[in-house]
Amino acid sequence: MEKQKISSAVINRLPAYLRLFTELEERGVAHVSSNEISDLMGTTASQVRQDFSNFGGFGRQGYGYDVKFLCQQMQQILGLDKTYNMIIVGGGKIGQALANYQGYDALGFFIKAVFDKEVWHVRVPSHIDVFPTEDMKDFVAKNKIDIAVLCTPKDVALETAKQIADAGIKAIWNFASQEIKIDGVLVENVHLNESLFLLTYKMQNQD
Amino acid sequence: MEKQKISSAVINRLPAYLRLFTELEERGVAHVSSNEISDLMGTTASQVRQDFSNFGGFGRQGYGYDVKFLCQQMQQILGLDKTYNMIIVGGGKIGQALANYQGYDALGFFIKAVFDKEVWHVRVPSHIDVFPTEDMKDFVAKNKIDIAVLCTPKDVALETAKQIADAGIKAIWNFASQEIKIDGVLVENVHLNESLFLLTYKMQNQD
DNA sequence: TAGATTGTTAATCGATTAACAATC
DNA sequence: TAGATTGTTAATCGATTAACAATC
Numbered sequence: 518m519e520k521q522k523i524s525s526a527v528i529n530r531l532p533a534y535l536r537l538f539t540e541l542e543e544r545g546v547a548h549v550s551s552n553e554i555s556d557l558m559g560t561t562a563s564q565v566r567q568d569f570s571n572f573g574g575f576g577r578q579g580y581g582y583d584v585k586f587l588c589q590q591m592q593q594i595l596g597l598d599k600t601y602n603m604i605i606v607g608g609g610k611i612g613q614a615l616a617n618y619q620g621y622d623a624l625g626f627f628i629k630a631v632f633d634k635e636v637w638h639v640r641v642p643s644h645i646d647v648f649p650t651e652d653m654k655d656f657v658a659k660n661k662i663d664i665a666v667l668c669t670p671k672d673v674a675l676e677t678a679k680q681i682a683d684a685g686i687k688a689i690w691n692f693a694s695q696e697i698k699i700d701g702v703l704v705e706n707v708h709l710n711e712s713l714f715l716l717t718y719k720m721q722n723q724d
Numbered sequence: 725m726e727k728q729k730i731s732s733a734v735i736n737r738l739p740a741y742l743r744l745f746t747e748l749e750e751r752g753v754a755h756v757s758s759n760e761i762s763d764l765m766g767t768t769a770s771q772v773r774q775d776f777s778n779f780g781g782f783g784r785q786g787y788g789y790d791v792k793f794l795c796q797q798m799q800q801i802l803g804l805d806k807t808y809n810m811i812i813v814g815g816g817k818i819g820q821a822l823a824n825y826q827g828y829d830a831l832g833f834f835i836k837a838v839f840d841k842e843v844w845h846v847r848v849p850s851h852i853d854v855f856p857t858e859d860m861k862d863f864v865a866k867n868k869i870d871i872a873v874l875c876t877p878k879d880v881a882l883e884t885a886k887q888i889a890d891a892g893i894k895a896i897w898n899f900a901s902q903e904i905k906i907d908g909v910l911v912e913n914v915h916l917n918e919s920l921f922l923l924t925y926k927m928q929n930q931d
Numbered sequence: 932t933a934g935a936t937t938g939t940t941a942a943t944c945g946a947t948t949a950a951c952a953a954t955c
Numbered sequence: 956t957a958g959a960t961t962g963t964t965a966a967t968c969g970a971t972t973a974a975c976a977a978t979c
Binding site: 523528529531532533535536594595596597599601610611613614617618624626663664687688690694696703705706707708709710711712713714715716717718719720721722723 | 730735736738739740742743801802803804806808817818820821824825831833870871894895897901903910912913914915916917918919920921922923924925926927928929930
């Protein structure tokens with residue numbers, strides 16, 4: 518059974534599907550058709566059905582899709598049926614904001630520690646420990662850590678990412694405005710500035 | 725002179741071009757070829773030249789592209805040759821992090837105020853004022869505001885966005901995990917969770 | 932001039948949309 | 956059963972890549 522690669526166009530839409538299905542479930546909707554889904558998302562019913570067929574299809578003819586089942590499937594596909602331990606590396610403003618944000622726990626993402634060069638500058642909730650960055654490797658050796666959230670300034674981001682990789686972490690959620698490329702390490706970029714620049718682009722070019 | 729629409733595939737690459745060109749300029753590189761650009765960005769030289777030709781072409785045969793000129797052009801295209809006044813609406817952790825972040829000023833984005841239901845909870849630098857959300861409309865009437873940064877919790881995001889639109893602001897940078905759709909208002913979404921979920925997807929599906 | 936590299940046209944590839952037989 | 960709606964195949968559309976004449 519050869520698992521064929523799913524195109525990134527499809528993958529990038531999956532979180533939006535999950536968000537919609539979760540909302541429908543909260544509203545108590547029992548089932549939806551591809552037509553209703555596409556209306557709500559501003560796409561086409563064809564695309565919805567094509568997207569789902571990548572995963573074998575979730576529906577029943579004449580009925581549509583069971584919302585609970587959709588939620589469950591989408592969570593599983595995205596790996597959200599598991600839990601993840603994270604560390605935050607870089608305790609500046611963004612790092613602190615993420616550490617302070619109450620809401621990852623409910624999604625199954627647990628922040629186990631924050632690392633920073635200057636621990637005394639870092640203000641986070643009392644249940645989260647703050648350690649010097651040099652202790653990261655030891656910490657990761659003793660604690661199973663799945664994801665490092667990289668929040669350092671741009672100029673030290675790459676060397677810090679190397680330390681993260683060296684400590685054995687295989688996934689980086691990158692908030693630094695710096696391209697990170699390390700063999701064997703998955704990187705997902707946030708690039709806040711780029712998002713803001715797309716907004717200003719559109720502001721120039723609207724009619 | 726009919727200005728033809730540039731595809732969003734191209735537009736989404738523009739901030740990454742700017743980032744690269746800025747870095748090359750800082751390194752003192754005088755000129756680059758489409759081949760070098762594509763190597764550095766992991767794309768193809770063809771794509772680079774096609775992308776640039778959307779804007780009329782920036783280069784000279786046999787020489788390549790002048791880095792300073794590229795930077796300048798890309799900034800202009802993205803609207804970064806102008807400055808923008810912003811307000812932050814919602815003074816929770818993310819709103820505070822953005823207000824505290826030193827770095828928007830240098831890009832020409834000025835944070836003029838933070839609005840929140842409960843101003844006494846909001847800790848931001850002393851030069852930024854914090855006002856109750858109900859005062860936003862008055863404030864915007866008296867101050868030219870280009871962009872509202874929406875940082876409220878999900879459940880009040882839509883009504884807050886309506887207040888923002890009602891105050892006359894035409895662009896929202898949306899950090900709330902909630903779809904915002906208002907006629908005549910540009911919205912650029914950040915959706916941090918979706919980015920994290922793409923990471924966990926890839927963690928499931930790597931080889 | 933000779934070499935390098937552009938901007939653009941043509942060819943290919945992939946993603947989206949349309950259509951419809953299968954079936955709940 | 957009749958109506959609705961799926962999953963999938965075929966058609967279209969758009970984006971990426973290749974090729975090359977133009978030219979610095």
